[in-house]
Amino acid sequence: MSHECLAELSGVHKRFGGTVALDGLDLAVGPRELLAVLGPNGAGKTTAISLLLGLQQPDAGTARLFAQPPQALAARRRIGVMMQEVFLAPELRVREQVDLVASYYPEPMAVDDVLARTHTTALARRPYGKLSGGQKRQVQLAMAIVGRPQLLFLDEPTAGLDPQARELLWTTMRELVAQGASIVLTTHYLEEAEALADRVAVLAKGRLIASGSVAEVRALVARQQITCCTSLAVEEIATWPNVENVTRDQRGLHITTPDCEAVVWRLLAADPDLTRLEVRRAGLAEAFAELTEETPS
Amino acid sequence: MNATTSTSTALGATMARESAIPTRRLVRTYLAEARYESVRMLRAPGFAIPFLGLPVLLYLLFAVLIAGAATRGNPAVASFMFTGFAIFGIIGPGMFGFGVVVATEREQGLLRLKRALPMPPAAYLLAKGIMAMLFSAIILATLLAAGLTLGHMTLTAGQIVRFLVTGVLGSVPFCALGLLIGVWTTTRSSPAIVNLVYLPMLHLSGLFYPLPKTLQSMASAWPAYHLHQLALDAVGAASRGDAMTHAAVLAGVTVLCGLLALRRLARIG
Numbered sequence: 001m002s003h004e005c006l007a008e009l010s011g012v013h014k015r016f017g018g019t020v021a022l023d024g025l026d027l028a029v030g031p032r033e034l035l036a037v038l039g040p041n042g043a044g045k046t047t048a049i050s051l052l053l054g055l056q057q058p059d060a061g062t063a064r065l066f067a068q069p070p071q072a073l074a075a076r077r078r079i080g081v082m083m084q085e086v087f088l089a090p091e092l093r094v095r096e097q098v099d100l101v102a103s104y105y106p107e108p109m110a111v112d113d114v115l116a117r118t119h120t121t122a123l124a125r126r127p128y129g130k131l132s133g134g135q136k137r138q139v140q141l142a143m144a145i146v147g148r149p150q151l152l153f154l155d156e157p158t159a160g161l162d163p164q165a166r167e168l169l170w171t172t173m174r175e176l177v178a179q180g181a182s183i184v185l186t187t188h189y190l191e192e193a194e195a196l197a198d199r200v201a202v203l204a205k206g207r208l209i210a211s212g213s214v215a216e217v218r219a220l221v222a223r224q225q226i227t228c229c230t231s232l233a234v235e236e237i238a239t240w241p242n243v244e245n246v247t248r249d250q251r252g253l254h255i256t257t258p259d260c261e262a263v264v265w266r267l268l269a270a271d272p273d274l275t276r277l278e279v280r281r282a283g284l285a286e287a288f289a290e291l292t293e294e295t296p297s
Numbered sequence: 298m299n300a301t302t303s304t305s306t307a308l309g310a311t312m313a314r315e316s317a318i319p320t321r322r323l324v325r326t327y328l329a330e331a332r333y334e335s336v337r338m339l340r341a342p343g344f345a346i347p348f349l350g351l352p353v354l355l356y357l358l359f360a361v362l363i364a365g366a367a368t369r370g371n372p373a374v375a376s377f378m379f380t381g382f383a384i385f386g387i388i389g390p391g392m393f394g395f396g397v398v399v400a401t402e403r404e405q406g407l408l409r410l411k412r413a414l415p416m417p418p419a420a421y422l423l424a425k426g427i428m429a430m431l432f433s434a435i436i437l438a439t440l441l442a443a444g445l446t447l448g449h450m451t452l453t454a455g456q457i458v459r460f461l462v463t464g465v466l467g468s469v470p471f472c473a474l475g476l477l478i479g480v481w482t483t484t485r486s487s488p489a490i491v492n493l494v495y496l497p498m499l500h501l502s503g504l505f506y507p508l509p510k511t512l513q514s515m516a517s518a519w520p521a522y523h524l525h526q527l528a529l530d531a532v533g534a535a536s537r538g539d540a541m542t543h544a545a546v547l548a549g550v551t552v553l554c555g556l557l558a559l560r561r562l563a564r565i566g
Binding site: 076086089 | 417
């Protein structure tokens with residue numbers, strides 16, 4: 001394990017009965033990085049995070065957290081956790097929830113400071129059960145960061161939040177990384193990963209199929225999309241080399257191709273009256289869809 | 298040993314040193330967990346009102362209003378009813394506080410979150426145990442007030458202390474029994490399963506009325522019977538059997554149920 005690694009899964013296999021959840025997964029989290037773990041449902045994201053948190057044991061391979069088994073209390077004192085589906089005691093007030101979690105850590109932040117930082121000061125005296133879904137997520141974030149963690153695990157932190165609350169949470173996450181924390185973010189919102197992540201790990205069928213910066217992952221997908229208004233027939237263009245798909249809708253003609261330049265030149269040559277030409281590189285969403293579709297069983 | 302491994306080992310060793318959390322901080326963790334567990338249960342009307350209010354209300358109804366003449370004239374009857382309702386009171390918070398609440402918290406992800414966080418493993422169960430003992434202490438105190446003023450109970454200071462200690466510590470086996478149910482059941486099934494044990498135990502251990510001879514031998518199968526005998530002994534009333542045997546049975550129930558539950562908890566989380 002590299003000393004630069006805060007958390008690492010190495011050659012991890014995990015089965016649940018006959019289902020393979022992880023199939024030789026290698027995943028490492030470095031210092032001061034925001035790693036987004038993406039994957040379709042059943043890709044193994046939750047299992048991978050559970051192993052890093054010490055909630056499950058790998059069948060083979062190793063899981064390490066700060067160079068220790070994840071179950072070690074010393075390792076867990078350096079992490080913060082925000083889980084997606086968790087029901088906290090509705091009777092406890094917000095301040096009490098945060099104070100309780102603060103008591104688990106050796107040098108926690110002052111409760112007032114963490115409430116201010118997560119914009120929950122006004123909620124401090126309210127019972128947790130009376131909060132809205134978005135407010136509950138903010139309080140859970142306060143609980144996750146109160147212990148001054150070096151590594152934060154955030155599972156779908158912005159699920160169900162309105163745009164304003166989501167932006168607030170994104171800002172807090174950026175600040176935490178700027179101050180030296182690392183974050184492992186699992187999310188279904190690809191625009192969230194695109195906006196925040198230093199590195200993206202794409203999982204499918206229990207394997208790591210792509211890893212790198214958002215730009216690097218997008219570059220893995222060579223396909224580009226050309227949109228234009230032309231009188232050329234769909235059937236004709238479909239026969240051209242390097243054209244993978246052609247469709248037409250009210251916005252115009254859409255061509256998917258791995259060789260954009262050649263197709264654009266041919267389009268211009270075939271139809272000098274062509275208008276509204278637009279070439280778009282694959283976004284993270286398209287890259288994600290393509291990468292996960294192509295994963296062999 | 299290569300350089301990477303030695304770096305890992307060094308980091309691990311450093312962390313092991315850092316992991317020595319000051320004792321004062323550790324005590325604060327346990328106290329905070331216990332305090333907030335008790336606070337939340339005291340604030341939950343569906344839990345606090347029936348468990349804190351029902352034993353004394355039922356005691357006043359049956360032992361004072363309905364059977365007042367019998368308890369006035371017969372100290373043995375007064376003690377039997379007083380201790381019977383006391384044991385009825387202290388069983389509930391332990392069995393339901395662990396049985397139903399643990400099942401719910403397991404299913405709703407709270408236990409999973411606490412396991413991921415650096416909470417000392419024992420803090421969660423200890424906090425629930427303290428909550429059950431606090432509830433027991435409140436129940437016993439209100440019953441003592443009712444018994445001494447209206448229930449024709451006469452107790453020395455020593456008997457009061459012994460009764461309180463017996464009752465508060467006596468709630469522990471029912472916590473273990475509740476925990477065992479809580480780790481095997483779901484949110485939906487746990488109330489039914491707890492009641493399936495709780496209700497027969499209340500009646501078949503002879504807490505409220507002397508059992509017919511045919512059922513008397515079976516009463517000792519229930520931990521409530523043994524605690525009732527200890528409580529009778531504590532208030533100076535006639536009891537059956539030997540106090541050490543009763544205590545040993547209750548300790549055995551605690552250890553057996555506790556170990557089985559912890560084993561299951563370690564496996565399923």
